[in-house]
Amino acid sequence: MEQPQEIGSIAKQSRDFQISSEFFWQFSQSPTVDTKYGFYKPSSVFNFDQVPLPFICEGDKRTVDNKGAERVWVRQPRSGYEKRQCTLHLTLCADSQALQPKPIIIFRGAGTMIMNSSETSDWDPRVSVLFQANAWVDGHTAINIAKLYLQDPVFQQDRAESRLFLCDNLDAHQNSDFCSSMEKLGKLMYFPPNVTDMIQPIDAGAGRMMKYHVALQLDKELENPAFLSKWTDGKFSARERRILITKWVGNAFDEIIKLGRVHRYFEKTGCLLRIDGQPNRINIQGLPEYRFEPQPKFIINLSSEDDVSGSESSFTDDESNFSEGDDSDVELVQGNSFPLTATPAEEKSVIILKLNEEPWLRGIMCPDRATVHGHEVPQDCIVVLIKEILDPQESLGTDNFGEQIGIGSYSYFKKSQVKILK
Structure with missing residues (x-):
């Protein structure tokens, strides 16, 4: 017994x-x-x-x-x-x-x-x-x-x-x-x-x-x-x-x-959880080979016509003072070709377009990331670190904890929505 x-x-x-x-x-x-x-x-x-x-x-x-x-x-x-x-x-x-x-x-x-x-x-x-x-x-x-x-x-x-x-x-x-x-x-x-x-x-x-x-x-x-x-x-x-x-x-x-x-x-002890997709070195006494994978999907999925306000993301921003930005200086690379060979060290600045092709977000492209918090990124998507919100009227919704999604979030978007800035 x-x-x-x-x-x-x-x-x-x-x-x-x-x-x-x-x-x-x-x-x-x-x-x-x-x-x-x-x-x-x-x-x-x-x-x-x-x-x-x-x-x-x-x-x-x-x-x-x-x-x-x-x-x-x-x-x-x-x-x-x-x-x-x-x-x-x-x-x-x-x-x-x-x-x-x-x-x-x-x-x-x-x-x-x-x-x-x-x-x-x-x-x-x-x-x-x-x-x-x-x-x-x-x-x-x-x-x-x-x-x-x-x-x-x-x-x-x-x-x-x-x-x-x-x-x-x-x-x-x-x-x-x-x-x-x-x-x-x-x-x-x-x-x-x-x-x-x-x-x-x-x-x-x-x-x-x-x-x-x-x-x-x-x-x-x-x-x-x-x-x-x-x-x-x-x-x-x-x-x-x-x-x-x-x-x-x-x-x-x-x-x-x-x-x-x-x-x-x-x-x-899990007090330093990584956000870059690398494994966490958790080793709890009495719990050999323990792995923590968050169950909620902390991602933004813009592949459908669903209301954006219901989306979820990996990170939160408890500050509501987002920079409105100015898209007058935005220069887009012509064409739809996407440089998958870019590395994080290059810090390719990108702009995310809404479905009507109006500028929505600025960010840093992270093409080497194949997962977002344990979830595989679809092949037709690319991971972006959000740095600025150009249209504050468009809500990104809240995450699983009820916190506002915003600047600092890692999310993936359709490649057709991501344009590289010159």
């Missing part, structure tokens, strides 16, 4: 992740900024979460000695070091090559006197430190985290693109004051409930890797005889433990960044 339960569990996981995949697909349906990932480039996508951190990050607590030893002495520092000493607030950017936000360590206690003491000068400058009575992230601590974000060099850079912060449904993350503070930095988007263990990048290995590399830092320290002697005597003060943890976290975070694989935590 165990096997049916296991199959049922896998089926539920698959169903839950399908819901989350559609959730991520929806947030990418916006005016295109990046030709691979849509509105939010990898450098604009962040995930933050908390990781409990003990002083001793040892999972199996094994003692190693030479084979054949008749007696093995094991001496541990005083009990309690294996319990949570602090909470690590980890924030990761989906772009492995981008500058990453500082880790934030939340220690236990009020910290009023400590923050005004000389101890702060001994903390590692690569991390930020906060205090909370129980080393938790409550509403007040979350607001202080937002303040630290505003001081972080990553978020002080001038940029035109909007940022997206992915997080779970922790009460502190939904605190109204925290949300107001985060509005200055970007948009908060909460994961659907009950699936964060599958779709949150930090839960997909980043948090575990941080604890692993912190443990490696302890192993290196134990090679120092003076440290080893103090370790076996269990004589580390709270001040010394705080200083050591900041240094270990700083070194561990650097090691993770050097690996250059932060983006994989986002890819494997």
